[in-house]
Amino acid sequence: MQSFNRNDTVLYNLRSLYxxxxxxxxxxxxxxxxxxxxxxxxxxxxxxxxxxxxxNGKLYAMKPDITLSIAKNAKPEEQQKLYYKENVYRASRTxxxxxxxxxxxxxxxxxxxxYTMGEAVYLAAKSLSLISPEYVLDISHMGxxxxxxEAAGIEGSRLEKLLGFLGQKDTHEILYCCEQYxxxxxxxxxxxxxxxxxGSFESVLPKIKKIVMNDKMASAVSExxxxxxxxxxxxxxxxxxxxxxxxxxxxxYNGVIYLGYVKDVPCSVLSGGRYDKLLEKLGKNCQxxxxxxxxDLLELYDKSDREYDVDVLLVYNETASPVEVSRKAAEYIAxxxxxxxxxxxxxxxxxxxxxxxxxxxxx
Amino acid sequence: xxxxxxxxxxxxLGEKVYEMFEKIGYGCPAIREKDRRLxxxxxxxxxxxxxxxxxxVAIYVERGxxxxxxxxxxxxxxxxxxxxxxxxxxxxxxxxxxxxxxxFRDNPEKTLKVATKFVNIARSHYAGKGRDIEICKLxxxxxxxxxxxxxxVIVDIVETGTTLKENDLEVIETIIPISARLIANKASTKxxxxxxxxxxxxxxxxxxx
Numbered sequence: 001m002q003s004f005n006r007n008d009t010v011l012y013n014l015r016s017l018y019x020x021x022x023x024x025x026x027x028x029x030x031x032x033x034x035x036x037x038x039x040x041x042x043x044x045x046x047x048x049x050x051x052x053x054x055x056n057g058k059l060y061a062m063k064p065d066i067t068l069s070i071a072k073n074a075k076p077e078e079q080q081k082l083y084y085k086e087n088v089y090r091a092s093r094t095x096x097x098x099x100x101x102x103x104x105x106x107x108x109x110x111x112x113x114x115y116t117m118g119e120a121v122y123l124a125a126k127s128l129s130l131i132s133p134e135y136v137l138d139i140s141h142m143g144x145x146x147x148x149x150e151a152a153g154i155e156g157s158r159l160e161k162l163l164g165f166l167g168q169k170d171t172h173e174i175l176y177c178c179e180q181y182x183x184x185x186x187x188x189x190x191x192x193x194x195x196x197x198x199g200s201f202e203s204v205l206p207k208i209k210k211i212v213m214n215d216k217m218a219s220a221v222s223e224x225x226x227x228x229x230x231x232x233x234x235x236x237x238x239x240x241x242x243x244x245x246x247x248x249x250x251x252x253y254n255g256v257i258y259l260g261y262v263k264d265v266p267c268s269v270l271s272g273g274r275y276d277k278l279l280e281k282l283g284k285n286c287q288x289x290x291x292x293x294x295x296d297l298l299e300l301y302d303k304s305d306r307e308y309d310v311d312v313l314l315v316y317n318e319t320a321s322p323v324e325v326s327r328k329a330a331e332y333i334a335x336x337x338x339x340x341x342x343x344x345x346x347x348x349x350x351x352x353x354x355x356x357x358x359x360x361x362x363x
Numbered sequence: 364x365x366x367x368x369x370x371x372x373x374x375x376l377g378e379k380v381y382e383m384f385e386k387i388g389y390g391c392p393a394i395r396e397k398d399r400r401l402x403x404x405x406x407x408x409x410x411x412x413x414x415x416x417x418x419x420v421a422i423y424v425e426r427g428x429x430x431x432x433x434x435x436x437x438x439x440x441x442x443x444x445x446x447x448x449x450x451x452x453x454x455x456x457x458x459x460x461x462x463x464x465x466x467f468r469d470n471p472e473k474t475l476k477v478a479t480k481f482v483n484i485a486r487s488h489y490a491g492k493g494r495d496i497e498i499c500k501l502x503x504x505x506x507x508x509x510x511x512x513x514x515x516v517i518v519d520i521v522e523t524g525t526t527l528k529e530n531d532l533e534v535i536e537t538i539i540p541i542s543a544r545l546i547a548n549k550a551s552t553k554x555x556x557x558x559x560x561x562x563x564x565x566x567x568x569x570x571x572x
Contacts, residue, residue, distance in 0.1 A: 170448040266427025
């Protein structure tokens with residue numbers, strides 16, 4: 001039997017996973033008032049939004065992001081576990097044109113403890129495993145990174161610049177900039193080491209413990225340790241790496257943030273993190289963590305190709321009896337094969353088996 | 364073990380870089396045979412090289428066709444690809460400069476006309492100063508633009524300054540020093556972590572300081 005498009009299967013498996021963990025599908029409209037994005041534009045990291053005026057003269061946007069809409073509608077008094085599958089509209093950085101991107105995402109809003117955090121990260125790892133057995137989930141902690149920069153007294157445009165270099169693991173440039181800014185060598189080397197360390201929790205944790213300079217960093221380390229304990233108990237520990245070069249806007253994200261990679265896709269296919277600060281800005285007294293899977297990337301880099309379009313090509317001529325043709329087609333389908341019934345052989349079609357029916361019966 | 368795919372810029376810089384890779388045990392003898400092939404493999408040490416246009420190296424790496432590559436910082440600044448920048452190769456050193464006809468005086472009352480290949484770099488440089496400019500994108504022989512009074516200045520790479528001098532132009536401002544960088548695809552760095560970090564370590568030992 002021909003399988004469905006691999007992406008459809010992945011989508012089905014992911015949705016089943018989220019449903020099994022008690023997450024409810026949240027269906028949204030495609031539009032949102034533009035004001036929302038204007039106010040939180042740093043959260044989106046894009047300024048290119050498709051806007052239009054609705055019939056009452058109000059400015060609307062095609063959603064560039066779902067999390068913001070979910071956060072806006074969050075009810076702080078309830079714990080919410082939601083998932084969504086929606087299209088969002090963003091400008092592609094490489095081709096400089098708007099693209100429709102299919103996102104499948106999971107959000108938890110409520111109060112976050114070690115269990116909920118573990119669950120949110122575990123679901124991300126499990127999602128990747130359903131896409132490909134060869135996957136990596138990289139984790140960073142914004143509290144740790146921002147703690148270090150606070151201790152070093154770096155802020156504003158200098159911070160932005162250094163975070164940019166950190167994101168590119170550009171150790172050389174980090175050291176050079178720190179020297180220019182007159183930052184102590186010892187601290188500069190600590191910042192540079194953030195871009196150097198990469199690997200499993202066991203190998204990286206002892207190294208980053210040496211960098212700790214304040215309570216904020218220390219509590220981030222203990223949060224990561226707790227998280228790792230949950231993840232290894234659930235059997236995904238070996239796929240998790242620590243990578244402090246993952247950077248997200250510090251004014252929205254605070255705790256763990258993560259990016260997921262699968263083999264044969266050259267960029268991250270999953271991204272998520274803890275964004276209590278966004279809710280705070282929206283005036284909601286609660287915490288949140290979630291992630292999104294970029295389904296369009298999976299399709300773009302899907303290498304599995306069907307060998308045949310169809311198992312059986314059933315060709316009949318005008319002398320064949322319609323009853324005979326339908327009986328024959330039903331037979332193949334009952335065998336679990338896919339059948340295409342046509343009155344002539346098409347020019348482009350790959351089939352495994354050709355069956356022709358005329359009045360004299362099957363040939 | 365998977366192959367490690369390396370994109371090198373065609374030309375003198377690429378050849379120098381290849382020599383460094385060869386020195387640290389990533390040689391590929393086939394590459395020395397002068398023919399028209401573009402892709403070379405060495406099964407023994409599992410490396411695959413290919414030559415590409417220098418400005419395209421970053422694209423091959425960003426899209427994962429190459430795991431690593433060597434490219435000028437000018438290209439990285441201009442196209443801002445989403446990659447890791449793993450080392451400064453300390454090769455191909457030059458400067459990104461603003462140059463003009465000798466004796467040029469900038470009149471801040473007027474929009475400055477700028478000819479360049481590096482639109483993004485020029486734009487962000489002048490945006491940082493709050494200067495209003497008009498960009499004229501050219502693809503080569505930028506020096507002609509101010510000579511023919513088409514633009515006031517050019518933003519371009521200056522290595523020795525000979526071309527400028529021979530055309531009666533001079534550097535009026537250095538924007539940023541440029542050199543070749545080792546870059547890596549983000550996802551490859553996860554799946555070939557050990558291979559790539561080993562290569563980087565060995566390479567750092569032969570980079571001239």
